[in-house]
Amino acid sequence: MTKQQALKFLKANRHTLSKQQYKTIKGQMICGDVTGALKGLAKVLSR
Known part of the structure; x- marks a missing residue:
């Protein structure tokens, strides 16, 4: 995953x-x- 894709995922x-x-x-x-x-981020979202 590129930096831009990761930032979009974070923003979502x-x-x-x-x-x-x-x-x-x-x-x-x-x-x-x-x-x-x-x-x-995955760890935080799994909680």
Whole structure:
């Protein structure tokens, strides 16, 4: 998954995240750690 696709996926799931979770995951994606950010996002969404 590319960075742009990951950001779109994050934006689509924005309503389920807190403000801080959204900012943290978005920051990880922008810095280049897309796989780690998606892993964290999956963990948060599974709760």
